[in-house]
Amino acid sequence: MGVRSRTALHRWNALAVAAVAPLLLSGGVPAATAPPPQPPAQLTRQDVDGALGKLDGVVRDGMDETGVPGVAVAVVYKDEVVYLEGFGEREVGEPGAVGPDTVFELASLSKPLASTVVAKAVGDKTIGWDDPVAGHLPRFALKDPWVTRHVTVADLFAHRSGLPDHAGDLLEDLGYDRTYILEHLRYEPLTPFRASYAYTNYGVTAAGEAVADAAGTSWEKLSEDTLYGPAGMNHTSSRFTDYDKAGNKAVTHVRDADGTWEAKYVRDADAQSPAGGASSTARDMARWLRLQLADGELDGKRIVPAAPLERTHLPEIVSQPPPAPAGRTGFYGLGWNVSYDDLGRLRLNHSGAFALGANTNVTMLPGEDLGIVVLTNGAPVGLADAVAQEFFDIAQHGKATVDWLPLIAGVYAQQEDAERSPTDYAKPPADAAGARDTDAYTGTYANDYYGPLTVTASDGVLSMRLGPKPTVFRLTHYDGDTFSFRTTGENATGLSGVTFKAGDDGKATEVTVEAFDENGLGTFTR
Numbered sequence: 001m002g003v004r005s006r007t008a009l010h011r012w013n014a015l016a017v018a019a020v021a022p023l024l025l026s027g028g029v030p031a032a033t034a035p036p037p038q039p040p041a042q043l044t045r046q047d048v049d050g051a052l053g054k055l056d057g058v059v060r061d062g063m064d065e066t067g068v069p070g071v072a073v074a075v076v077y078k079d080e081v082v083y084l085e086g087f088g089e090r091e092v093g094e095p096g097a098v099g100p101d102t103v104f105e106l107a108s109l110s111k112p113l114a115s116t117v118v119a120k121a122v123g124d125k126t127i128g129w130d131d132p133v134a135g136h137l138p139r140f141a142l143k144d145p146w147v148t149r150h151v152t153v154a155d156l157f158a159h160r161s162g163l164p165d166h167a168g169d170l171l172e173d174l175g176y177d178r179t180y181i182l183e184h185l186r187y188e189p190l191t192p193f194r195a196s197y198a199y200t201n202y203g204v205t206a207a208g209e210a211v212a213d214a215a216g217t218s219w220e221k222l223s224e225d226t227l228y229g230p231a232g233m234n235h236t237s238s239r240f241t242d243y244d245k246a247g248n249k250a251v252t253h254v255r256d257a258d259g260t261w262e263a264k265y266v267r268d269a270d271a272q273s274p275a276g277g278a279s280s281t282a283r284d285m286a287r288w289l290r291l292q293l294a295d296g297e298l299d300g301k302r303i304v305p306a307a308p309l310e311r312t313h314l315p316e317i318v319s320q321p322p323p324a325p326a327g328r329t330g331f332y333g334l335g336w337n338v339s340y341d342d343l344g345r346l347r348l349n350h351s352g353a354f355a356l357g358a359n360t361n362v363t364m365l366p367g368e369d370l371g372i373v374v375l376t377n378g379a380p381v382g383l384a385d386a387v388a389q390e391f392f393d394i395a396q397h398g399k400a401t402v403d404w405l406p407l408i409a410g411v412y413a414q415q416e417d418a419e420r421s422p423t424d425y426a427k428p429p430a431d432a433a434g435a436r437d438t439d440a441y442t443g444t445y446a447n448d449y450y451g452p453l454t455v456t457a458s459d460g461v462l463s464m465r466l467g468p469k470p471t472v473f474r475l476t477h478y479d480g481d482t483f484s485f486r487t488t489g490e491n492a493t494g495l496s497g498v499t500f501k502a503g504d505d506g507k508a509t510e511v512t513v514e515a516f517d518e519n520g521l522g523t524f525t526r
Contacts, residue, residue: 037367038345038346038366038367039343039344039345039367041367041368041369042343042345042368042396043365043368043370043395043396045077047395047396047398048077048082048370048395050394050395050398051391051392051394051395052075052082052083054394055073055075055083055085055387055391056085058387058390058391058394059071059073059085059087059387060087062383062386062387062405063087063088063383065405066378066381066382066383066405066409067255067259067260067261067378068088068253068261068359068376068377068378068381068383069088069089069090069091069092069253069261069377069378070086070087070088070089070090070098070102070250070376070377070378071086071087071088071098071374071375071376071377071383071384071387072085072086072087072098072099072100072102072104072250072281072282072374072375072376073085073086073087073282073372073373073374073375073387074100074282074283074285074286074289074372074373075286075370075371075372075391076286076289076290076293076369076370076371076372077368077369077370078369078370079290079293079294079369081283081286081290084100084282084283084286085100085282086098086099086100086102086282090102090248090249090250090251090377091250091251091253091263091377092253092260092261092262092263096248098250098377099248100281100282100283101235101248101281101282101283102248102249102250102281102282103235103243103246103248103249103250103279103280103281104249104250104279104280104281104358104360104375104376104377105243105250105252105267105269105278105279105354105358106276106278106279106280106352106358106360106375107269107276107352107353107354107358107359107360108201108275108276108350108351108352108353108360109278109350109351109352109360109361109362109373110238110273110274110275110276110277110278110352111157111204111274111275111276111335111336111350112292112312112335112336112348112350112362113223113227113236113278113280113288113335114157114204114208114223114274114275114278114335115157115312115333115334115335115336116227116288116291116292116304116309116312116335117208117211117222117223117226117227118153118157118207118208118211118308118334119296119304119305119308119309119311119312120226120227120303120304120305120308121211121214121215121222121226122305122308122311123304123305123307123308123309124226124305126211126214126215127153127210127211127214127215128153129152129153129154129157129308129311129334130152130153130154131152131153131214132149132150132151132152133151133152133153133156133206133207133210134148134149134151136209136210136211136213136214137182137206137209137210137213139182139183140182140183140185140206140210141183141185141186142161142162142163142185142186142188142190143186143187143188143189143190144162144190144193147161147162147190147193148186150193151193153207153210153211154311154316154334155193155194155203156200156203156204156206156207157203157204157207157312157316157334157335158197158316158317158332158333158334159197159198159199159200159203159204159317159319159332160193160194160195160196160197160316160317161190161193161200161203162190162191162192162193162194162196162198163185163188163190163198163200163202163203164188164189164190164191164198164200164518164519165198165199165200166198166199166200166201166491167185167188167198167200167202167203167519168181168182168184168185168188168200168201168202168205168272169201169202169272169490169491170450170491170515170516171184171449171450172271172272172489172490173471173488173489173490173491173492174450174451174466174467174468174469174471174489175467175468175469175470175471176271176451176467176468177271177468178205178209178270178271178272178273180468181202181205181271182202182205182206182209184448184449185202185203185206187448187449187521188449188519188521189519189520194317197317197318197319197332199319201272201275201276202272202275204272204274204275204335205271205272205273205274205275207274208273208274208275209274219238219273219274220237220238220239220273223237223238223278224237224238227288227303227304228284230301230303231287231288231291231298231303232284232287232298232299233280233284233285233287233288234284235280235281235283235284236278236279236280236281236284236285236288237278237279237280238273238274238277238278239270239273239277240268240269240270240277240279242279243279244266244268246279249279250375250376250377251263251357251377252265252266252267252354252356252357252358252377252378252379253357253377253378253379254355254356254357254378254379255378255379255381261378263357264356264357265356265357266356267354267356267357267358267490269354276352276354280375281375282373282375285362285373285375286373289362289364289371289372289373291303291304292309292364292366292371293364293366293369293370293371295309295310296309311333311334312333312334312335312336313333313336313338313346313348313366314333314334314338315331315332315333315338316331316332316333316334317331317332318330318331319331319332319337328340333348335350336348336349336350337349337350341365345365345367345368346365346366346367347363347364347365348362348363348364348366349361349362349363349364349388350362351380351384351385353379353380353412354379354380354490355379355380355416355490355491355492356379356489356490357377357378357379358376358377358378358379358380359376359378359379359380359381359382359383359384359385360373360374360375360376360384361373361374361384361385361387361388362374362388363388363389363392365392370392370395372387372388372391372392374387374388380412381409381412382404382405382406382407382408382409382410382411382412383405385404385408386404386405386407386408386409389402389404389408390404390405419493420493420494421493421494421495421496421497421514421515423497424495425476425478425484425495425496425497426484426495428477428478428479429479432477432478432479432480433479433480434480435477435480435481435483436481436502436506436508438457438460438462439457439507440500440502440506440507440508441455441457441462441481441500441508441511442455442456442457442462443455443507443508443526444526445510445511445524445525445526446524446525446526447521447522447523447524447525449521450466450467450516450521450522450524451466451467451468452466452524453465453466453511453513453524454466454470455475455511461474461475462474462475462483463475464485464498464511464513471488473485473486473488474486475498478497481499481500481501481502481508482497482498482499482500483497483498483499483500484496484497484498485498487515493515496513496514496515497513497514497515498511498512498513498514499511499512499514507526508526509525509526510523510524510525510526511523511524512524
């Protein structure tokens with residue numbers, strides 16, 4: 001009854017691009033001739049203006065097709081903010097339109113923001129990209145002591161530490177804080193160090209914490225003092241409370257089974273602030289885009305040194321192997337997806353997605369001095385990514401060459417479906433065996449990673465409790481010693497199994513929670 005770990009939909013990672021882009025063919029370059037930093041610019045002001053003229057329609061058509069309540073978009077070209085618009089509602093059924101100064105949760109769009117903060121710290125000689133983090137996080141450890149001693153800030157930002165996909169996210173869903181999660185990564189199994197890619201929010205968070213420690217402050221204050229403040233990003237923060245108290249904020253929404261959108265959940269991502277906890281506006285993100293495209297300068301002032309910022313744009317590891325011999329390879333840099341288009345141009349992008357109600361995208365062609373950011377207040381259905389892809393498509397070709405929205409929506413849906421249990425717990429087998437008496441299951445079971453799990457019974461109904469809150473899950477009998485429960489939180493995957501193992505005396509000695517067992521950590525012992 002194994003189930004794949006949930007990716008939590010925190011990035012698009014250019015899967016659609018890898019699937020449809022042609023193989024870049026390059027000729028030989030004489031050994032004595034250094035290649036240019038970028039191919040010559042291909043787009044004219046007329047090309048960009050043409051795409052801008054169609055952008056309102058692209059956004060509105062996508063909103064009509066998906067029903068996403070609110071969108072804000074900014075476009076920067078040659079250091080000018082050439083487009084800055086808001087669409088739709090901040091909250092369904094409530095007064096308040098989305099505008100350029102509406103605050104959105106960024107989700108994993110926080111990562112390239114975070115690597116910008118770290119680039120500033122590196123430029124200030126506070127820490128180096130290739131410095132180990134262990135000296136700054138005394139209680140941080142990974143399963144392999146050698147990796148613990150050698151894993152660097154860059155390793156963690158590039159998702160090449162060996163930690164498994166989304167390690168630590170389920171602990172956050174149970175209510176554990178940043179300190180607990182980082183201290184328990186040591187139980188996660190590791191894949192080969194610096195030779196395997198797996199997207200990990202808490203790897204990035206560990207790196208951010210190490211940088212903040214080197215600077216003698218908190219991550220939230222470091223971000224504010226070294227980037228948001230100096231860059232004039234006055235409505236950007238790495239604290240959930242600042243987003244939550246904003247009067248002009250976009251509330252997160254999820255889509256119900258009938259297709260309508262509802263402001264149902266609150267997503268507090270403070271535990272993973274460097275990786276997913278920032279919030280901002282389209283206007284502020286336009287200032288950051290200008291800084292990125294100008295190699296760290298803004299309004300004639302050097303905000304971030306160019307060299308450590310440029311390092312964030314370089315490939316650090318293969319993140320998406322080519323799907324076919326003529327397919328395109330995707331890379332991950334330091335907080336950025338890094339790719340090269342069919343003209344050889346560097347393309348940087350990152351998406352953010354909260355299943356509890358947000359989807360964002362930033363995409364840049366540095367060689368064209370062109371970038372777009374798209375913020376939405378709806379769970380990921382592909383809209384933010386599709387708007388960005390279609391904008392660049394129109395600028396290059398005069399029209400969309402791919403129907404981006406259904407393509408990207410299909411990838412998100414495919415990811416979500418793959419993370420569900422292969423067992424349909426809503427339909428017990430016709431010949432299901434009965435359960436034991438409830439007292440065979442009740443009691444407390446220990447687990448070094450997840451903490452204690454307590455099973456209780458009330459009126460013949462079993463429940464399990466986990467986490468510091470605790471979080472309570474009702475258990476429904478499925479077959480024999482197997483029960484089901486409905487997962488909750490950002491990484492919810494529908495119904496999942498709970499299987500008890502009984503000893504000779506008929507009492508359960510251990511219990512395995514399917515949704516928590518992808519990495520072999522989901523067994524609790526009485």
